[in-house]
Amino acid sequence: MMNKETEKLLFNPIRLKAISFLISVEKCNFKTLIDVTDSTKGNLSIQLKKLNEAGLIDIKKYFHKSYPRTDYSITKKGKKSFEEFFKELKLLK
Numbered sequence: 001m002m003n004k005e006t007e008k009l010l011f012n013p014i015r016l017k018a019i020s021f022l023i024s025v026e027k028c029n030f031k032t033l034i035d036v037t038d039s040t041k042g043n044l045s046i047q048l049k050k051l052n053e054a055g056l057i058d059i060k061k062y063f064h065k066s067y068p069r070t071d072y073s074i075t076k077k078g079k080k081s082f083e084e085f086f087k088e089l090k091l092l093k
Contacts, residue, residue, distance in 0.1 A: 009054055010085045014039045014047045019082050022057060022074040030070050048072065056081055 010016050017037040022028065034044055051057045056078035060071045074082070 006054065006056075006081050007085065007088075009050060009056070010081065012047060013037075014044060015051055018044070018048060018072075019051060019056060019074060019078060022072060023079060023082055027060075027071045027073040030072070033072060051078070 010019065014037045018033055021033070021036045030041075030044070033039075033048070034041065037044055037047075039047070048057065048059065052059050055075060058073045058075055060073075062069055062071075
């Protein structure tokens with residue numbers, strides 16, 4: 001049984017789109033996640049921060065050729081949580 005906090009976290013459409021995309025790639029950048037989630041920059045930032053604070057995704061900030069970059073990836077906890085969430089959704093049929 002999934003904990004209620006994680007369940008509430010993943011029921012948000014933007015967070016769910018982001019984490020379901022991240023489970024299928026090694027890592028991606030902010031621009032890609034904007035396209036995938038069809039969200040605004042501000043809203044996406046807030047939602048990614050919540051996923052990060054819950055330990056479901058990692059956020060890596062660095063510079064590449066003097067430009068700031070940010071990569072996002074799913075954690076082991078994030079994969080497990082997403083899989084449990086998906087399994088529970090299937091049981092609701």
